[in-house]
Amino acid sequence: xxxxxxxxxxxxxxxxVCLAASIILLRRVDRIRPQAxxxxxxxxxxxxxxxxxxxxxxGLMADIYWTRAVQYFGHRHFLYSRSYNELAPLLEITTxxxxxxxxxxxxxxxxxxxxxxxxxGQPQRAVELMEYGIQNNPDEWRLYYNLGFVYYMExxxxxxxxxxFERGSKVPNAHPFLKVMAAQMAQHAGExxxxxxxWTATYQTTQDRQIRANALEHLRALRVDEDVFxxxxxxxxxxxxxxxxxxxxxxxxxxxxxxxxxxxxxxxAYKLTADGRIEVSEPDExxxxxxxxxxxxxxxPPKFHVQP
Amino acid sequence: MSARIVFIASNTFxxxxxxxxxxxxIAFALLLSGAAILVxxxxxxxxxxxxxxxxxxxxxxxxxxxxxxIGIGLVSKEIERRTLYTVLSRPVRRWEFIVGKxxxxxxxxxxxxxxxxxxxxxxxxxxSHKFARxxxxxxxxxxxxxxxxxxxxxxxxLFSSFSSPLLSAVFTFSLFVIxxxxxxxxxxxxxxxxxxxxxxxxxxxxxxNFSALNVISSIAHEQPVAVQLxxxxxxxxxxxxxxxxxxxxxxFEYRDLx
Numbered sequence: 001x002x003x004x005x006x007x008x009x010x011x012x013x014x015x016x017v018c019l020a021a022s023i024i025l026l027r028r029v030d031r032i033r034p035q036a037x038x039x040x041x042x043x044x045x046x047x048x049x050x051x052x053x054x055x056x057x058x059g060l061m062a063d064i065y066w067t068r069a070v071q072y073f074g075h076r077h078f079l080y081s082r083s084y085n086e087l088a089p090l091l092e093i094t095t096x097x098x099x100x101x102x103x104x105x106x107x108x109x110x111x112x113x114x115x116x117x118x119x120x121g122q123p124q125r126a127v128e129l130m131e132y133g134i135q136n137n138p139d140e141w142r143l144y145y146n147l148g149f150v151y152y153m154e155x156x157x158x159x160x161x162x163x164x165f166e167r168g169s170k171v172p173n174a175h176p177f178l179k180v181m182a183a184q185m186a187q188h189a190g191e192x193x194x195x196x197x198x199w200t201a202t203y204q205t206t207q208d209r210q211i212r213a214n215a216l217e218h219l220r221a222l223r224v225d226e227d228v229f230x231x232x233x234x235x236x237x238x239x240x241x242x243x244x245x246x247x248x249x250x251x252x253x254x255x256x257x258x259x260x261x262x263x264x265x266x267x268x269a270y271k272l273t274a275d276g277r278i279e280v281s282e283p284d285e286x287x288x289x290x291x292x293x294x295x296x297x298x299x300x301p302p303k304f305h306v307q308p
Numbered sequence: 309m310s311a312r313i314v315f316i317a318s319n320t321f322x323x324x325x326x327x328x329x330x331x332x333x334i335a336f337a338l339l340l341s342g343a344a345i346l347v348x349x350x351x352x353x354x355x356x357x358x359x360x361x362x363x364x365x366x367x368x369x370x371x372x373x374x375x376x377x378i379g380i381g382l383v384s385k386e387i388e389r390r391t392l393y394t395v396l397s398r399p400v401r402r403w404e405f406i407v408g409k410x411x412x413x414x415x416x417x418x419x420x421x422x423x424x425x426x427x428x429x430x431x432x433x434x435x436s437h438k439f440a441r442x443x444x445x446x447x448x449x450x451x452x453x454x455x456x457x458x459x460x461x462x463x464x465x466l467f468s469s470f471s472s473p474l475l476s477a478v479f480t481f482s483l484f485v486i487x488x489x490x491x492x493x494x495x496x497x498x499x500x501x502x503x504x505x506x507x508x509x510x511x512x513x514x515x516x517n518f519s520a521l522n523v524i525s526s527i528a529h530e531q532p533v534a535v536q537l538x539x540x541x542x543x544x545x546x547x548x549x550x551x552x553x554x555x556x557x558x559x560f561e562y563r564d565l566x
Contacts, residue, residue, distance in 0.1 A: 056519050057522070059365075060362055063354050067350055070350070098525060103352060210352065
């Protein structure tokens with residue numbers, strides 16, 4: 001009995017030591033060959049082969065591939081990567097495995113369409129993904145909305161955007177907002193108003209916390225873009241009237257062109273640079289702004305201010 | 309059902325429990341609870357889908373593995389241990405022995421599925437916080453999975469009645485894989501001509517059609533299942549299992565057990 005206990009103790013100790021050593025060694029091996037990470041590898045790229053190989057359990061396989069797509073995008077986004085080569089194939093596989101996985105279309109389009117580093121910069125692939133989604137789920141008005149969104153925001157194709165919203169408005173139980181958007185696109189309404197309307201609709205029609213947070217962040221950025229745009233117009237107007245550029249924004253207030261020093265949504269005052277440009281004080285707080293950025297500014301990772 | 313069949317079936321069930329078959333429930337519980345907790349953190353918006361897809365896939369695959377690995381030994385093990393001679397020396401007919409074994413294994417799998425179903429619903433409650441009316445569709449998927457088990461059990465018994473356990477496992481598993489491609493096989497038959505068409509069509513109708521019994525993905529998306537499909541699938545599974553069982557009885561009836 002005694003010898004058995006001794007053997008058991010030694011075997012247990014060996015087991016623990018060997019397991020711990022194998023983990024340490026594997027971590028060292030990973031450091032030696034960093035390219036060995038799996039995120040760039042797509043062993044089977046054919047959705048049809050994968051569907052067959054899943055032996056009918058394609059729903060679970062689709063969930064696994066969707067999780068892979070999310071992890072792939074998140075990992076590369078975190079690294080400020082500008083290439084997302086495997087994202088579109090991963091999404092294609094996911095949606096072929098489960099054509100009714102709506103979340104893969106909705107989030108997939110917002111991963112694919114925006115320019116790097118906020119997305120993969122592949123709006124055409126996003127359009128293809130959405131069209132495939134619509135083909136398989138013709139009664140889902142959100143897919144038409146997302147398609148119109150990509151056409152409007154990323155491709156600036158107002159005719160196609162209007163067409164997508166129009167198609168969506170005919171779907172049973174479609175949000176009435178789609179009809180309004182179709183008309184607005186057709187009229188080529190002001191870009192800020194249309195973009196605000198789109199993001200507001202996104203915010204109001206989704207239950208997903210992350211999509212709402214993203215929409216709010218875009219609405220904040222839109223307000224900043226619009227403020228900078230109008231302030232820049234006022235600076236130019238001042239220069240035309242007086243002949244010299246204003247030295248700071250107080251000059252515009254003194255001229256009665258502004259009622260006070262304007263502030264961004266966080267309460268920071270906008271700055272007027274020596275070369276007459278309007279800049280935001282804290283650009284890192286507004287990851288999606290396109291106006292008022294300092295020259296050569298490198299964007300920080302997006303942070304979401306409001307948890308709706 | 310005769311008392312002798314019930315007796316053999318209950319013994320088969322007891323033997324399976326003694327063989328610690330139900331231990332797979334622990335692995336299943338760990339898998340499902342792990343997935344329910346982790347998926348929300350590593351993916352987006354598919355917690356409910358994963359619990360249903362993973363839960364039902366695991367119920368199906370665990371059950372199929374159990375059906376194959378127990379089914380293939382049901383006859384051969386009795387011969388090997390020579391317990392079959394004791395059984396058959398009593399007033400038990402050979403066909404009763406086969407049918408009893410079938411019901412014993414099917415019963416084991418139904419009990420196993422029952423406990424797994426509790427796990428699936430518990431995980432679903434954990435991620436959704438409440439049950440919705442479409443969740444009742446999961447019962448349909450579970451029922452279809454049990455129908456799958458009946459077919460697999462009968463096939464394992466059929467092969468077990470004349471072949472070694474290893475070959476029986478290979479045959480049964482191969483038929484499960486081919487059966488998952490049954491609709492493709494039928495599609496291939498439709499494209500072929502002449503003798504190839506006949507052979508492909510015959511093969512397509514001969515292998516069990518498991519794809520019609522797999523509704524996991526559509527249930528996960530809350531798509532209803534037609535009552536007619538439930539009826540036809542039930543009849544199909546019973547008829548197919550009946551055919552395989554009849555084959556097993558025929559072979560076993562004429563098998564020289566000396």
